[in-house]
Amino acid sequence: MNIREIIKGFRIAVLSIIYNGYPLAFPIKKFDVVNDRIILARPKGINVDINVNQRACLLFHTHDKYVKNIRYIRIKGLISKIDDNTIEFTCQNISTFKQGGLISTIKFILKGKRRAMETLKKYYNVKQL
Amino acid sequence: MKISDEESIFIVDLPKWIIDVFYTYLTSELIYISDDYPLATPVTTFYDEDEESIIVTTSIAFYNKIKCIKSNPNVAILYSRSGYNDIDDEPIVLVQGRAIVHDKDFNKNRDYLANLLPKQRESWKKTVYIKMARELSTFLGRILMDWYMIRVIIEVKPHRVFAWHDGNIDKSPDVFEVI
Numbered sequence: 001m002n003i004r005e006i007i008k009g010f011r012i013a014v015l016s017i018i019y020n021g022y023p024l025a026f027p028i029k030k031f032d033v034v035n036d037r038i039i040l041a042r043p044k045g046i047n048v049d050i051n052v053n054q055r056a057c058l059l060f061h062t063h064d065k066y067v068k069n070i071r072y073i074r075i076k077g078l079i080s081k082i083d084d085n086t087i088e089f090t091c092q093n094i095s096t097f098k099q100g101g102l103i104s105t106i107k108f109i110l111k112g113k114r115r116a117m118e119t120l121k122k123y124y125n126v127k128q129l
Numbered sequence: 130m131k132i133s134d135e136e137s138i139f140i141v142d143l144p145k146w147i148i149d150v151f152y153t154y155l156t157s158e159l160i161y162i163s164d165d166y167p168l169a170t171p172v173t174t175f176y177d178e179d180e181e182s183i184i185v186t187t188s189i190a191f192y193n194k195i196k197c198i199k200s201n202p203n204v205a206i207l208y209s210r211s212g213y214n215d216i217d218d219e220p221i222v223l224v225q226g227r228a229i230v231h232d233k234d235f236n237k238n239r240d241y242l243a244n245l246l247p248k249q250r251e252s253w254k255k256t257v258y259i260k261m262a263r264e265l266s267t268f269l270g271r272i273l274m275d276w277y278m279i280r281v282i283i284e285v286k287p288h289r290v291f292a293w294h295d296g297n298i299d300k301s302p303d304v305f306e307v308i
Contacts, residue, residue, distance in 0.1 A: 014207060016160045016167035022225045022289075023160035023167040026298055027209035044299040059158055059169035065213050066257055067155055067173065076166050109273050116190040116276035123192065124232075129275050 003091060004033040006073055010060035015040060015087065017056050017079070019048050037080060038089040050087060054079040058089055070099040137289075137304040142181075147292055147305075150208045150222045151176040151183060152250040155257065158207040159185055159283075161228075163197040170194065173258070174206060175245055177284075183224060185283040186242060188276065195230055195281050202228040204285060211296065213253045219296035225289040231282040238282050 007013075016025040030041035038058060042050075056079050061072035074095045081088035098104065113129070120126035151174065159172040175184045183206060187194055198204060204226060211219035231238060246262060249255045264270050265278060291302040 012209065014158050014169055014209065016158075016169045016205075018162060018165070018167050022203045023162060023169075023205035024225075025158060025160045025167070025169060025205055025207040025223060027207070027221065045293065045301050046298060047301070055166045057160070057167045057169050059171070061156070061158075061171040063156060063171075065155075065253070067261070070171070072171055074169065076168070112188065112190040113276045115192070116188065116279060119189050119192040120279070124189075129279070 001036070001091075001094070003036045003038065006094065006096070007033070007038070007060050010062060010073070012060070013038070013040060014059040014061075015056060015089070016059070017048075017050060017054055024048065036091065038075075038091070040087045040089060042082070042085055042087050050079055050082050052079060052082060056089060058091075068099065070097065072097050137306045139306045139308050141308060143287065143290060143305060143307065144292075146218075146220060146294065147222055147290060148176065148178075149250075150220050153252045153254055154208045154210060155213050155254050156210055158209070159194075160205040160207065161194065161198050162201045162203060163193075168194075168197070169207075172206075173254075175242075175249055175258075177245060178248070180284070181286065183226070183285040183287065184242075184245060185285065186238075186280045187283065189232075189235075189279040189281055190276055195232065195283075198228050198283060199230050202230075204228045204283075206285060218294060221293040221296045221298060223291040223302075224285065224287045225291075226285040226287045229284045229286075231284060235279050235281075238280050239278070241282065242280060 013028045013031045016023050028040045032039050058075040063070045075091045076093040077089050077091045080090040156171050158169045160167050160169045172185050177184050206224045208222040288307050290305040293302050
């Protein structure tokens with residue numbers, strides 16, 4: 001798993017943590033990958049206690065002006081190091097989505113249809129679309 | 130809760146420039162809680178001015194998100210992408226609120242969304258989503274994407290808003306508590 005390759009081309013990372021029971025999230029434009037860990041510039045305006053081993057999420061996403069060609073990478077992980085200037089994020093689980101292309105569009109439609117039918121049956125007692 | 134040294138401002142109505150962000154940012158990030166992890170996902174939001182609510186909608190096919198929000202309705206929405214709108218500055222706005230999931234009547238949800246879209250303020254965002262709605266309502270769209278059009282509505286009433294008018298998060302945000 002080459003994190004640098006995975007997040008290549010994205011200009012903004014959205015870091016989310018939980019603070020006082022609510023999600024707290026902020027965009028970070030300066031980030032780098034060192035030894036498969038993501039090092040983010042710590043925003044100076046956000047004065048919260050962020051702790052080592054705190055659960056966190058990083059989201060990278062992009063689309064065009066018609067909200068097509070959507071691409072996103074979501075990484076669950078932990079804050080592994082923190083100081084006044086940087087936050088180090090260790091990746092645990094990566095999920096990706098890329099819109100576009102005939103094959104992936106067909107897969108998206110078929111998977112969506114199947115999942116919708118399963119959900120309707122399981123949670124809403126509806127037998128068909 | 131304090132995330133900055135600035136004092137919170139208790140208000141009834143959010144400033145216009147924040148409402149403009151709700152209306153015009155093409156996409157944002159919804160953050161919900163799953164197994165004590167925050168999970169962020171890209172979304173489009175709409176603004177219901179009558180209810181003073183932010184509206185997120187998702188297909189029934191993506192039920193995991195709905196299940197998590199039902200289990201813990203404390204969510205946040207981050208507006209950090211200022212592209213494709215007429216706003217001069219590039220504000221960043223983080224909204225925290227309690228989410229209400231509307232999934233009892235999908236026909237009612239469809240009608241609600243059909244009425245909400247024309248009520249959005251004129252913007253590139255509105256143009257894009259009207260075009261998208263038209264594509265989905267064509268014969269081919271209805272055949273292929275019928276499952277996608279079964280929509281759950283997630284209504285978020287802002288109760289705390291952190292806002293950086295100039296988009297510089299190295300500065301302390303304005304903090305608004307909506308009462």
